[in-house]
Amino acid sequence: MRPAGQLDVRRHNSALLLAAVTANPGCSRAGLAAMTGLAKATVSSLVDHLVAGGLVAETGPVERTGRGRTGTGLALSATGPHGVGVAVGVDHVTACLVDPLGGVRARRVRSGDNRGRAPEQVLAVVTRVVRSLAGQGVPVGGVGVAVPGLVRGGVLLSAPNLDWSEVDIALDVGVPVTVANEANAAALAELRPDGPRDYVLVSGEVGVGAGIVRDGALLTGVHGFAGELGHLCVDPTGPRCGCGARGCLETYAGTAALPTRQAAANGDPEALSALESAGTRLGQALSGLVNLLDIPTIVLGGDHARLAPWLFGPLRAELARRVIGARWSPPTVVASTLGREAAALGVARAAVDHIRADPDSYLRGAGQAL
Amino acid sequence: MRPAGQLDVRRHNSALLLAAVTANPGCSRAGLAAMTGLAKATVSSLVDHLVAGGLVAETGPVERTGRGRTGTGLALSATGPHGVGVAVGVDHVTACLVDPLGGVRARRVRSGDNRGRAPEQVLAVVTRVVRSLAGQGVPVGGVGVAVPGLVRGGVLLSAPNLDWSEVDIALDVGVPVTVANEANAAALAELRPDGPRDYVLVSGEVGVGAGIVRDGALLTGVHGFAGELGHLCVDPTGPRCGCGARGCLETYAGTAALPTRQAAANGDPEALSALESAGTRLGQALSGLVNLLDIPTIVLGGDHARLAPWLFGPLRAELARRVIGARWSPPTVVASTLGREAAALGVARAAVDHIRADPDSYLRGAGQAL
Structure with missing residues (x-):
């Protein structure tokens, strides 16, 4: 006081x-x-x-x-400090340069499996991508890195699907670096001035995560570990998950359990059956989430957005069956339109939040910008 | 502005x-x-x-x-405006008078099944209990009513275990009436000036609910419906729940699925098996909750507190197995010491919050107090 x-x-x-x-x-x-x-x-x-x-x-x-x-x-000013965002996925590195109005000015995608690679190797790629995007003749005020795992401070504590643990995401790029969970970053990318302020973004990648937004802000929990939707147990006798436990949602609705869009579009019976199962299990888990949190707006991202036409039916049926407040507040499910870029875009915006929060300090140290 | x-x-x-x-x-x-x-x-x-x-x-x-x-x-002042709290349970009406320091000055318990009774009948009992507690020679600044279901404004929208829906909890008692979900009220009762500020109170009654407290405040969701832990699906092929869906936690861990404390203490094999199952299913659901919310402090209330010695083992084993952040932040589980009175106590405190928030308005209208 x-x-x-x-x-x-x-x-x-x-x-x-x-x-x-x-x-x-x-x-x-x-x-x-x-x-x-x-x-x-x-x-x-x-x-x-x-x-x-x-x-x-x-x-x-x-x-x-x-x-x-x-x-x-x-x-x-559209020429003010830009943000660079890089998402390290299990099978890609996706990056973008975002102007102060939130628009994407440049992008980079490096496909390739990161599972077999040492963190230092992948972080070297990240650094090269950042330098390449930063060399576009605009000021860069911050760099964000989104990773598929638990984050504390600037450290990726655990990313089972990359088989990485306790990796310090320290980049030598001369501006502040923000590290965020991939699903949280993707959720931030969905925030629009005239859009919903309460929703859950489901990130359907090799791992399944959620970014929970309440009143326009991420719900991160006590240590920042919130949103691990993929490890909700939907059947205690189900398949073994990468985390070691049985029946996690991820084993039914992660990329490995999903068919290609083409197989689905061709009506392949095995593909349709996998999608029915994934949609039902997603609905089961998301009903639990909506019952717990009363945030009944769900945005499907990643693979779930690409396969949404096949997931919507069984998913919505489970929500209608299981959400206790559905009669007074019917849940809605939509597909994200941001594609693979969502996490990079969200973390790029988050990377310049410190400027919005304290422009005076930024201007006094402006010489730091890349 | x-x-x-x-x-x-x-x-x-x-x-x-x-x-x-x-x-x-x-x-x-x-x-x-x-x-x-x-x-x-x-x-x-x-x-x-x-x-x-x-x-x-x-x-x-x-x-x-x-x-x-x-x-x-x-x-x-200990003689300032008191709160009266009444919890309408499935098989009891429990009430207390709470002084401004939070201490219980008087209590009333009316046992008896409310399932077969019309809401008006039960609300008449509530009104009599309130008048009896208010006649103790101290000023009453507010009355709170806790109910086992979804609440919006002063209306109990749905309480499947009472078979009530859309019941207006309007009491003619001359002071402001606050209506709250039973588990949320019980969670508020656990808040202590020097206690934890982030925890989940599990209310193990005929229904199973949760009150989620983050940084000292209830997390209520968009419409106030949050905390419906009992309807997390722990096995999609499980028993039919009162809500109509299959395999809700409530069917494994609600009062109907639990043995008496005496049967458990006597080592009755059926009782011990039911407790093993309830503890495991509670652990499965609460692992999901901790993974989603990163609030790793759990307080067992109601029947779960009374049976805690038998539930702790299987519950903690599931948390250790399933909580993704457990290595960096091991979940803790404790039993509430408040007994059946928790919800009445919590809602009595909440009933006088408006005075704490705006004492000046209260004093200008002080003639209103009972």
Whole structure:
């Protein structure tokens, strides 16, 4: 409960103004003063600093509303600090460069199985990809790395499907590096200003994970380990999972259990039977999730998005049968449209969150940017 | 982002001071001014109001620290507004009167099966119990009712084990009535100032529910339906549940599936086998919950607390086998010590939360109290 110092106040107000500009593109300094309750002189001084630092752009004159002079429109600068996101998958490395408005400016995909490879080898590929994307002539404010496993701090504690454990994701790239779980990153990519604020993103890859978003924020749990949907047990006598236990959802609905889209489209009976089973087991597990969390909006990602036409039926039937609140709040299931890029996109955005949260500190250390 | 009005400021500061007094019994007005950053005159005026209204008591002189006169110690008044909590169980109505410090001052238990009875009949019993507890010569600031089902607003939408649906829990008792899910209420009863802030309370009654507490607050979901642990499917080919689906946890670990404590203590083989099964299925479902939420502290309540010595073994074995983060954060399981009273106690406390949140409004309408 100590009083805020001058520097704290300045940092807080800079972040407040950057958020207001982001949410209200085209607003003027006078409009910002009215929105935030800050004095006009304070707004002008801080906005000038954000413009000089390249975070905010002046977009031209705006019409006067009421008394006062014509103002200058402001918007988030599209040439401000970009984020680089890299997703290390079991069988690919996917990366993208994202501008401050969230748009993808460049992408890289390196296919190839990472299971047999040492972490250092794969991290060397990641570093090369980051340097390549960072060399596009725009400032880079942060790098994010999404990994298919449990993350604490910058360390990948365990990724059974890569057979990696306790890998420090330290990249020598000169800007802050954010490490996130792959499903959490993919969930962040689904957040849109006018979209739902409460949903569960199911990441159907070799492993199955979930990113749980409540009121626009990731639900990460006490240590950041939340979302391990793939290890919900759907049948205690089921097949052995990579984690050592029996009957985990992943053994029914992970990539290894799923047919190709082509086999499904051709009506191959074995493919259709596998999809029926995967959809039913997904529905069983997701009914449990919705019953526990009361977040009844589900977005299928990864392989589950590609195979959604075959999964929807059995999945929705289980939800209708098992979700206790379905009568008052019917669950909805949709397929993500982001494709393989989701995790890279989400972690690229997360990698520049520190700038949005504290633009003043970023600008004081701006020389650090790649 | 509008500026706060004078009344808002007064309400906010009154709540701030009441919280500070609650957390620091024995503090003085000068101490409060130092803690909150409010002016001494403001503190004195607001505290005088809280004392006059019976929310805060003066406890006598406190030693001077540093310069200044001797102050008067302040504490939450034990004779301030009490809460009445009533839990409507499948086979009991349990109620208690709770003082502002959280202590139980009186209790009532009415045993008897509520399954065959009309809601109006049971609510008439609830009203009589509330009036009886409210007639103890202390002010009552709120009444809470805990029910074993989905709640929205003041309506019990569905309680399959009572065979009730869409029951408006409107009691004519003259004070605000709070309606809560039974497991959520029991979870709130476990919150202690120096206890854990992240845990899952499992309420093992005829139905099995969970109250999920994260950072000291209930996780209720989008519509308040969260925590329906009993309907996690632990075996899709399992027995039919009251909800209509197959293999819900409740069919293995609800009261109907459990032996008496005496049969277990006597080593009855059937009883021990049922407990082994219940503990294993509980462990399977709770592993899923911990994997999803990363809240690795579990408190067993109700029948599960009474039978905990027999459930702990198989339950902990499943957690050790199935929780992905167990190596870095081993789950803990303990038994609640609150007994059958937990839900009534929790909802009694919740019933007076509105006073803690806004004491100024309560005092302006204090004539309303029972």
